[in-house]
Amino acid sequence: xxxxxxxxxxxxxxxxxSGQTFCWxxxxxxxxxxxxxxxxxxxxxxxxxxIQADDPDEAFFRAYFHLDxxxxxxxxxxxxxxxxxxxxxxxxxxxxxRQPFFETLCAFLLSQNNNIARIRASxxxxxxxxxxxxxxxxxxxxxxxxxxVLALQESGLREAGAGYRAPYLLAAARAVxxxxxxxxxxxxxxxxxxxxxxxxxxxxxxxxxxxxxFACGRLDAxxxxxxxxxxxxxxxxxAKGREGLCRAAxxxxxxxxxxxxxALFYSQRMQAQAGRGxxxxxxxx
DNA sequence: TACCAGGAGATCC
DNA sequence: GGATCTCATGGT
Numbered sequence: 001x002x003x004x005x006x007x008x009x010x011x012x013x014x015x016x017x018s019g020q021t022f023c024w025x026x027x028x029x030x031x032x033x034x035x036x037x038x039x040x041x042x043x044x045x046x047x048x049x050x051i052q053a054d055d056p057d058e059a060f061f062r063a064y065f066h067l068d069x070x071x072x073x074x075x076x077x078x079x080x081x082x083x084x085x086x087x088x089x090x091x092x093x094x095x096x097x098r099q100p101f102f103e104t105l106c107a108f109l110l111s112q113n114n115n116i117a118r119i120r121a122s123x124x125x126x127x128x129x130x131x132x133x134x135x136x137x138x139x140x141x142x143x144x145x146x147x148x149v150l151a152l153q154e155s156g157l158r159e160a161g162a163g164y165r166a167p168y169l170l171a172a173a174r175a176v177x178x179x180x181x182x183x184x185x186x187x188x189x190x191x192x193x194x195x196x197x198x199x200x201x202x203x204x205x206x207x208x209x210x211x212x213x214f215a216c217g218r219l220d221a222x223x224x225x226x227x228x229x230x231x232x233x234x235x236x237x238x239a240k241g242r243e244g245l246c247r248a249a250x251x252x253x254x255x256x257x258x259x260x261x262x263a264l265f266y267s268q269r270m271q272a273q274a275g276r277g278x279x280x281x282x283x284x285x
Numbered sequence: 286t287a288c289c290a291g292g293a294g295a296t297c298c
Numbered sequence: 299g300g301a302t303c304t305c306a307t308g309g310t
Contacts, residue, residue, distance in 0.1 A: 003292095020291095021289055073304085091290065105296090108291075111290090111292080112291085112292035112293060112305095113290065113291095113292050113293080113305075113306085113307095114290060114291080114306090114307085115289080115290040115291085115307095116290080116310080117289070117290095117308085117309085118290080118307075118308065118309090122307095160295095161305030161308090163305075163307060164289095164304090164305045165293095165306080166306095168293090202294085203293085204292060204293045204294085205293095206291070206292060206293085207291090207292070210291070225292080226290080227290075227291070229293080265291075269291095
């Protein structure tokens with residue numbers, strides 16, 4: 001077991017809690033995951049991010065954690081944009097992952113009308129049907145490929161809690177098994193990339209944007225869900241619907257829209273969580 | 286019990 | 299092209 005270290009600023013808890021990955025599992029003082037069949041243990045200390053893996057391929061993990069995205073330069077581009085900077089300040093070490101395409105597509109197919117805890121539970125259930133591996137003494141499960149998901153059949157996916165979304169996962173698995181070209185999504189014009197994803201059954205604009213953002217590394221994609229709608233509506237009062245908010249965000253933040261969106265999502269949820277905590281303890285927010 | 290959750294498809298007008 | 303219903307399912 002070897003290790004690779006990155007000194008770049010990162011907040012792994014924010015990455016985990018920000019609803020972009022459902023394939024990490026807490027282990028000791030860090031997390032285990034198995035992207036692209038590479039079992040790895042992540043944790044952070046005073047010196048940055050430490051990754052322990054059998055094959056700690058530096059280039060692979062630098063890309064996985066999207067470390068080439070310069071957060072300091074982003075702050076420069078957002079100079080004077082108070083709402084965006086406030087969201088960034090709520091999670092200074094947030095990073096956007098570039099995750100494997102198929103498992104990300106499955107995760108966000110499961111996300112529709114669902115909550116993060118249940119998505120995570122379903123993904124864990126399906127991953128347990130994949131390959132068992134080991135990362136730094138912790139077990140790590142490689143999410144099955146399309147053939148593995150097809151083998152589960154609808155009944156197996158319903159057992160995982162997929163509910164009415166089970167046929168969507170099967171259709172996605174079939175498409176990928178038959179050669180759906182996901183490699184080109186990173187470079188295509190945004191609307192065309194989105195349209196290709198929306199052509200898949202169960203994939204709408206929001207799920208497509210999540211896949212573009214969290215798997216294809218497209219930080220110009222800006223998924224708008226209930227939380228982002230709440231955050232963006234006051235900023236763009238004239239925008240019509242979620243599509244209107246999406247376009248307005250892209251016009252304002254351009255190639256950084258996806259990152260700003262994710263910081264807003266995380267800070268909104270943290271605020272809501274803090275509010276619930278204060279009410280539960282009888283305090284006044 | 287009713288409502289909500291990182292929505293999308295079907296149907297109606 | 300909007301508005302509305304429905305889809306599983308567990309938590310609050």
